[in-house]
Amino acid sequence: MPTPDPQLHSARLAAVRDRAGALGIDHVVVYSGEDMSYLTGERMDSHERLTALVVPVAGGEPLLVLPALELTDFSRRAAERVGAAIHPWSDGTDPVPLVAGKVAGRVAVSSALPALHLVPLRDGVDGEVVLASEVIDHVRAVKTPDEVEQLAEAARRIDAVHARMGEFLRVGRTEEQAGELITAAIEAEGLTHAEFVIVGSGPHGADPHHGVSDRVIESGDIVVVDIGGPLPSGYHSDCTRTYSMGEPSAEVAESYEVLQEAQRLAREAVRPGVAIGEVDAAAREHLAAAGLGELFIHRTGHGIGLGLHEPPFAMPGADTVLEEGMTFSVEPGIYRSGQWGARLEDIVAVTADGRRDLNTGERGLRVL
DSSP states (O other), X not given: OOOOOHHHHHHHHHHHHHHHHHTTOSEEEEXXXXXXXXXXXXXXXXXXXXXXXXXXXXXXXXXXXXXXGGOSHHHHHHHHHTTOEEEEEOTTSOOHHHHHTTOEEEXXXXXXXXXXXXXXXXXXXXXXXXXXXXXXXXXXXXXXXXXXXXXXXXXXXXXXXXXXXXXXXXXTOBHHHHHHHHHHHXXXXXXXXXXXXXXXXXXXXXXXXXXXXXXXXXXXXXXXXXXXXXXXXXXXXXXXXXXESSSOOHHHXXXXXXXXXXXXXXXXXXXXXXXHHHHHHHHHHHHHHTTOGGGOOSOSEEEOSSSSSEEEEEOTTOOOBOOTTBEEEEOOEEEETTTEEEEOBEEEEEOSSSEEESOOSOOSOEEO
């Protein structure tokens, strides 16, 4: 979880209030999970039970509504960091009126709030309920220098795992077996766990979200390896490299060179003041010019921080204007269904005059 620094969390609360005030929001309802973790330093997941932090935008004491069984040292520390009062509720009690009775006007709620709570909250509020994406997501998207350094450290550790991939990918070994070795290496690097491990060999590489299987890696396979895991602070890593089990065919080698150049052009497009959709366009247009555009079937990137996938998103037409401190992946790919695939992914941070590549490992098609 994030470092429990009271000044840090007070500053984040102030930034949410400032942003909400500028958008005409009267109250913000923060749900448990990543938004709660960002503001208070504690995630406080409570499954189907409602946990919410009610923030009056114009000032005044926030209120932390949570199940009585979650009234622990963790939740008390969370409340203290943002100066919140605590209102516990017991099973058999409807918690929604506890929140609805404290808000009015334009009420922005975390986008992760389940319909189980959102629908009755909307019905019980004296005012308008809107999503808090333009408030919380925007504040979370602009990272502090310390957050960027934590993401850079997470990237360094996942790069170290990719540097050892020759130990893990072997002809005759299954994807699942390779994945187990990769998972152990991720944990050995000091990341808390492997958030995901994709080992897409041969035709499985054409499935961007494949995972692992009992398929045996064969000579000549192209293998897509996408891996990541968080630091103990909660900040994530996410990096994809593509490997060739033996010398690749001319078609694969040439296509990968185009992909690598597309990714370079997209990274080069990253700078303050640019709409993130232009980053997507830089990769997409280069692939299209080479006749590979139809093989690029997903967005170019996603934000990363306490969430593995969070705003901003680099996709066609996205108009989020890049600001210093924003961090996101740049990961174009090409996928020939039933044959092979390739993807190249790095995390970048927007700097005052351009970008910083947080992943620094070899980007070429590595022959094993």
